[in-house]
Amino acid sequence: MSKRQINVTQSFLPPFDEYAARLKEVWESGHLTNNGPNVLKLESDLKTHLGVKHLFLVNNGTIAIQIAIKALDLSGEVITTPFSYVATVSSLVWEGCTPVFVDINETDFCIDVAKIEAAITNKTTAILATHVYGHSCNVVEIERIAHKHDLKVIYDAAHAFGVTLNGTSVLNHGDISTLSFHATKIFHTGEGGALVTNDDELAHRIAYMRNFGHNGAEAFHGIGINGKVSEFHAAMGLCILPRMDGILSERKRVSDRYDGHLSTLSKAYRYDAAAQAGYNYSYYPFLLESEELLMELREELAKEKIFPRRYFYPALHTLPYLKSCSMPISESIAPRMLCLPLFTQLTDEEVDQICGIIKNCLEK
Ligand SMILES: *Cc1c(COP(=O)(O)O)cnc(C)c1O
Numbered sequence: 001m002s003k004r005q006i007n008v009t010q011s012f013l014p015p016f017d018e019y020a021a022r023l024k025e026v027w028e029s030g031h032l033t034n035n036g037p038n039v040l041k042l043e044s045d046l047k048t049h050l051g052v053k054h055l056f057l058v059n060n061g062t063i064a065i066q067i068a069i070k071a072l073d074l075s076g077e078v079i080t081t082p083f084s085y086v087a088t089v090s091s092l093v094w095e096g097c098t099p100v101f102v103d104i105n106e107t108d109f110c111i112d113v114a115k116i117e118a119a120i121t122n123k124t125t126a127i128l129a130t131h132v133y134g135h136s137c138n139v140v141e142i143e144r145i146a147h148k149h150d151l152k153v154i155y156d157a158a159h160a161f162g163v164t165l166n167g168t169s170v171l172n173h174g175d176i177s178t179l180s181f182h183a184t185k186i187f188h189t190g191e192g193g194a195l196v197t198n199d200d201e202l203a204h205r206i207a208y209m210r211n212f213g214h215n216g217a218e219a220f221h222g223i224g225i226n227g228k229v230s231e232f233h234a235a236m237g238l239c240i241l242p243r244m245d246g247i248l249s250e251r252k253r254v255s256d257r258y259d260g261h262l263s264t265l266s267k268a269y270r271y272d273a274a275a276q277a278g279y280n281y282s283y284y285p286f287l288l289e290s291e292e293l294l295m296e297l298r299e300e301l302a303k304e305k306i307f308p309r310r311y312f313y314p315a316l317h318t319l320p321y322l323k324s325c326s327m328p329i330s331e332s333i334a335p336r337m338l339c340l341p342l343f344t345q346l347t348d349e350e351v352d353q354i355c356g357i358i359k360n361c362l363e364k
Pocket residue numbers: 060061062063084085087088130156158159180181182192193
């Protein structure tokens with residue numbers, strides 16, 4: 001029997017009958033979108049599950065960032081990280097802001113707070129930082145800097161679903177946190193995302209901005225866009241959310257098994273995201289000694305139909321539509337970082353096989 005292909009992730013899917021039962025209700029109601037009952041229930045359940053005050057579902061994690069930028073009325077320069085998914089930075093440019101990069105830490109790959117203040121100018125309006133691999137940024141220091149310089153803070157929390165800090169959701173930090181519920185994320189709705197805020201006034205702006213700016217059928221509060229979510233997507237979320245405990249424990253199983261094999265290897269650095277209490281096991285980042293070694297390992301794995309991914313590559317300050325600048329840490333990390341396959345359906349035997357290939361490659 002030929003072995004199956006293993007990708008960096010595989011979407012968790014609920015039992016089909018359970019999803020079909022929800023779809024049947026949608027069919028019978030004829031209510032397909034525009035804040036239907038599945039969307040309202042998922043928003044309410046997510047608020048409870050995550051422990052946050054306001055949460056608005058939107059149709060993807062990128063539109064969530066774009067609405068956050070608009071809701072905070074950002075312009076001028078926004079301080080951000082070169083080590084994130086492209087949507088973090090492209091959203092800023094799309095909304096007419098200028099990204100100003102601050103390099104990352106070598107330890108957790110989040111923005112280096114010690115370098116933020118030097119990048120602030122009289123044009124700076126905000127900080128947009130990413131909780132990389134679900135490891136939270138230094139939110140205390142970012143809050144201190146933002147307060148001192150009167151800046152807004154957005155966290156791209158696409159990796160941070162369910163992550164807690166001192167027992168409460170990391171999403172409670174910053175003016176707005178954004179989530180992605182794309183099929184590759186630990187909690188997903190196929191496509192989807194959300195904005196989270198504790199601020200009532202901002203919540204009101206987000207609510208109308210997500211729906212074209214409508215204030216009733218024939219009036220408008222202000223400018224808006226279509227960020228709405230369909231009942232089909234929300235129904236998927238409702239089937240998956242009650243299963244998150246099981247999903248997390250399976251991901252921890254895989255992650256711990258990798259650790260057992262890989263934590264003592266030389267030529268690679270296993271960064272211990274799970275050392276943070278309240279971690280969500282969203283990724284298994286594996287930092288190689290060199291890019292050559294990464295390429296070699298990738299080739300060996302591909303021969304066995306195993307496909308890890310380079311999250312994140314290339315570093316975002318090198319995007320062709322941006323003015324070039326130098327970010328030494330990101331330039332060093334991005335080419336050497338590989339995220340290993342991590343998903344609930346990955347068996348112990350498959351993890352052992354992947355680790356066997358890695359050991360062969362690194363120890364020769
Ligand atoms: C997935 C992701 C996004 C984009 O989310 P989409 O739902 O795919 O639009 C943004 N930022 C980060 C860090 C991500 O991982």
